[in-house]
Amino acid sequence: MSVPPGRPDEYQEETERQPPPGQASIAMLGLAIGILLMSLQLWLLTLAFDLYRSGVRGETLAVALISGLVFLGGLGMLRLLERRPRPRVGEPPRE
């Protein structure tokens, strides 16, 4: 992507932060799945409240565990996508 003349230098840095070609759609898909899972968690919360109101213990705990797994998955994804300096063309990869 060429830098338009007269634009600030940040523009170039910003464009370099884009996912590699072909992976942008994968990133968007991951984000969409994450938001869907968050909706699932919201539903699980209403379910847990319903179970709490009806005095059921074990199933409330199971619902909380499922919600926790979704949260852990999100944390893992965040760690996986941690920003790492990308080597420039011609530069040796950093340690």
Added chain:
Amino acid sequence: MGAVSGAEPRSERLSNRARRERWAVEFPYGWDADELVSRRELLRLAVWASGALFAATAALAGLSYARPRARGTRQLVARASDVPPGGERYSRYPTADDHAILLHLQDGRFVAFSGKCTHLSCAVYWNAERGQLLCPCHNGVFDAQTGDVLAGPPSRPLPRIALAVEGDAIYATEEVAS
């Protein structure tokens, strides 16, 4: 959004400084602000929201273990001789604002349930012909022996009220989940 003056004709001879100033007018957001809505930042926000939802769910689970839902104190609800087999007695339990139903089943047992429908809290009544507890608001049907949902939109059974029969007196001791 900033208004574009339009007074200055587009020209290739503009200096870089002039171009930058015009760009700042047309798009008055810095790159730092632009980064706030990046995918990575959105993902981070989503993960924290997910953590909050998990914390709320876990709190409910913890609460159900720490403080089981049982309400009410010992209270006289009826005399056994006043409720014939197949009959019912409406009362208030555990508080004066809570409807409750005492049933004398055909097999001789006494059972009592909360009179609030678990769907939207309408008052439940006893239908002797059908032998069921009915909620007239949305046609919820509950089993008279267990309080379980038989039909309609309610998803939870009616909370049961524990009874103690001493001679002719029937006492409600606490409201417990079915």
